[in-house]
Amino acid sequence: MSTTTLTFTLTPTSIGRIHDALSCLSKFSNEISLIASSTQLTLSALNSTKSAYTAAHLQAARFFSEYAYQGAQSQFSCRLQTKALLSVFRQRMGEGRDKGTAIQRCEVRLHNSGRRQRLQVRLHCANGVLKTYQLTYEEVDVVAALFDRGSCRQRWRIAAALLKEYIEHFGPRAEQIEISSASRSGRAAFTSFTEKLTDGREILRLPLQTSVAIDTSDFEVFDVDDGVSIAVSLKDFKAIANYAGTLDVPVEAFYSQPGKPMQIGYVRDGVDMEFTLMTASRTSQPSAAMGKIEPRVRQEIVQRLPSQSQAPPSSPPSSSRQSQPAPQTPPPPPPQPRSLTESTDSSLYRLPTPRPAPPAEPPLFLNYSSAEDDDEESAGMGTALEYERGDFQLGWNTGQEAGAARASNKRVIEDFEDSEEESEDDGVGPTQQTGYVPKGLFD
Amino acid sequence: MRFRTQIRNITTFTKLTQSICSIGKLAWFRLSEDEIRIVVHDLEGTQFWATLTIPTLFEDYSVTSNNNNVIHLEIPLQQLHRALRSCATASEAILRLSKRASDNIPILSLTITTTAAHSAVAGPSLVTQEIPVRVLAAPAVNAIREPHAPQGDVSVYLPPLSQLRGIVDRFNKLSAFGATSSEPHRLEVSANAAGTFRIALKAADVDVQSQWERLKVTPETEASGREKDRFAVVRIDGRDWVKVLRIGSFAKRVVACFCEGFALVFYVFLTAEGEGDDTVLTYYMSSFSD
Numbered sequence: 001m002s003t004t005t006l007t008f009t010l011t012p013t014s015i016g017r018i019h020d021a022l023s024c025l026s027k028f029s030n031e032i033s034l035i036a037s038s039t040q041l042t043l044s045a046l047n048s049t050k051s052a053y054t055a056a057h058l059q060a061a062r063f064f065s066e067y068a069y070q071g072a073q074s075q076f077s078c079r080l081q082t083k084a085l086l087s088v089f090r091q092r093m094g095e096g097r098d099k100g101t102a103i104q105r106c107e108v109r110l111h112n113s114g115r116r117q118r119l120q121v122r123l124h125c126a127n128g129v130l131k132t133y134q135l136t137y138e139e140v141d142v143v144a145a146l147f148d149r150g151s152c153r154q155r156w157r158i159a160a161a162l163l164k165e166y167i168e169h170f171g172p173r174a175e176q177i178e179i180s181s182a183s184r185s186g187r188a189a190f191t192s193f194t195e196k197l198t199d200g201r202e203i204l205r206l207p208l209q210t211s212v213a214i215d216t217s218d219f220e221v222f223d224v225d226d227g228v229s230i231a232v233s234l235k236d237f238k239a240i241a242n243y244a245g246t247l248d249v250p251v252e253a254f255y256s257q258p259g260k261p262m263q264i265g266y267v268r269d270g271v272d273m274e275f276t277l278m279t280a281s282r283t284s285q286p287s288a289a290m291g292k293i294e295p296r297v298r299q300e301i302v303q304r305l306p307s308q309s310q311a312p313p314s315s316p317p318s319s320s321r322q323s324q325p326a327p328q329t330p331p332p333p334p335p336q337p338r339s340l341t342e343s344t345d346s347s348l349y350r351l352p353t354p355r356p357a358p359p360a361e362p363p364l365f366l367n368y369s370s371a372e373d374d375d376e377e378s379a380g381m382g383t384a385l386e387y388e389r390g391d392f393q394l395g396w397n398t399g400q401e402a403g404a405a406r407a408s409n410k411r412v413i414e415d416f417e418d419s420e421e422e423s424e425d426d427g428v429g430p431t432q433q434t435g436y437v438p439k440g441l442f443d
Numbered sequence: 444m445r446f447r448t449q450i451r452n453i454t455t456f457t458k459l460t461q462s463i464c465s466i467g468k469l470a471w472f473r474l475s476e477d478e479i480r481i482v483v484h485d486l487e488g489t490q491f492w493a494t495l496t497i498p499t500l501f502e503d504y505s506v507t508s509n510n511n512n513v514i515h516l517e518i519p520l521q522q523l524h525r526a527l528r529s530c531a532t533a534s535e536a537i538l539r540l541s542k543r544a545s546d547n548i549p550i551l552s553l554t555i556t557t558t559a560a561h562s563a564v565a566g567p568s569l570v571t572q573e574i575p576v577r578v579l580a581a582p583a584v585n586a587i588r589e590p591h592a593p594q595g596d597v598s599v600y601l602p603p604l605s606q607l608r609g610i611v612d613r614f615n616k617l618s619a620f621g622a623t624s625s626e627p628h629r630l631e632v633s634a635n636a637a638g639t640f641r642i643a644l645k646a647a648d649v650d651v652q653s654q655w656e657r658l659k660v661t662p663e664t665e666a667s668g669r670e671k672d673r674f675a676v677v678r679i680d681g682r683d684w685v686k687v688l689r690i691g692s693f694a695k696r697v698v699a700c701f702c703e704g705f706a707l708v709f710y711v712f713l714t715a716e717g718e719g720d721d722t723v724l725t726y727y728m729s730s731f732s733d
Contacts, residue, residue: 162561169570171525193545203548204469204519208526209573218562 002072024243062270164245173207180229526572595700596675604691628681675701
């Protein structure tokens, strides 16, 4: 196992920036992936239905006061609990006012030698106070959405504050937001909607349906064909707009047509945010289609996996999974029911019951493209999905090309672990300082 | 059946919906040619009744129906309030009853012409908020009756509600002390014809009382000939009361009418004395038996 060392230093301002970015990512997933290379550090989150991927690229040269990455591979990736990361960087707010404990510097060090997997965060505060946090992480191959902005016919750019102001009109409960263009008449509209059938008294529980029609000259750039309209999750879009609104930047969006992904991005002070969202069209009912897709793919994988288990995992089991006995073989795929609902009765799960899935967004990552080594598994999956979803192309960037095939298998396994860990993982609290800090101070 | 109006007084309407949101989830609106009646009684123990003159909220108001030009609507308050919040910077806001084309459900459609604060170039933007509503038929409405309260024993003008609310909040904290959360936070509230107003908490571990003196009493109480120092007592849930007191954000005068052992009724006036418009909002809180 090769050794990887990542160290970087943050100023108080950039601590705040990281926290803001993390809290935005936390709206998408309760696990955050960290990908370190010599030029940038990427924090990313993929939501549970894989319909939204978000990444914050922190530029080594611009964002950090010091940054060093050393490793045998060109990049190192791991996964952390969002809550844990957030709580480490959170305290800044109150302490800024209290001069006595104001943070002066933050040092982060990750040393991965295979045995001990800890991310150490040291906060140097006023009056010589030093706070140390140790976070557990899980070394995994991380996937990233591939998105080609150049191929998008539709694009717009708008000031973040203005976008936030418009999006504030939307109540929290509607499911989706449609972005439509009537560029010929110089208008564009954001409209929320909820695809739900109701009757009688239930209608009073329906969320507000909001529409904001604006002049396209409110956009700095509005290059969208007349009549094009796409829908994305309102919750995601609100999270993006709200976070952007705290920065004074233009927000750019790129898309082509419903059913293909959309990317929204903004750049500020060495932080490059990108959000890749799956889009739908309002008239179609992708939720029905999706209910079929997901479980079917998953079942197929579960059935095949045992025969594939000779491939050794490229990472040892994380400390949070110590109960797993054999570290040299991948953990046996957990019985399907647990991955879906945490029920223990496996007989219930022969039926392709979807997870409590998001209403009308199809998953974002459908076509798993493995770079060189075309693996049967992922190819099969790709076909199955393409059959359902049409010709939409979106790739994974695993960053480890040689191990792509293995990586895609492993990824599947991890998917199953995801939901399991959420329930089991109480051991990894928001901070891991208990047991460490007292030793350092008093031993 | 037609209803269309321009909202004249957005701030009042927003504050009103905000303060009654806490009383219940749904409100019943009776829209007629000369007045608007609003009733909320979701929550046990508290009812809200208000009859507003049209100009209190609206202008360019028109309502037509086969039922003597009266329309009864059931409106979810959260959604209504959320929609009205979009009007904060509106130059014009129009409320209309219509049907949504996509699913045919009745809606109140609020059309707001507004200019975004951060918009440098363009003209106004148009925000539409569609609030789902239920149109009530006459038989359903007949079941809604204003509670009948006996002649009040003592009526006093309350001290400023914001101040009162802070104190009631503290009482609630004290009554939560040692009690299980499901128990009602029972406060003993009383007043006499001399204008003394008391809030008291008597529990196993605590015994607290706050008292105001020389509050103004209503002419009726003055004339009733009741002994000056005899208190009329009611027992109400402190947490429910705090919700009622939220109306303090825009109440000008509040009269509390004590019906001994039966109910506490609050009359909330939106205008100072002698300003003419006598729009009044009424809250009924029934008393616990001892």
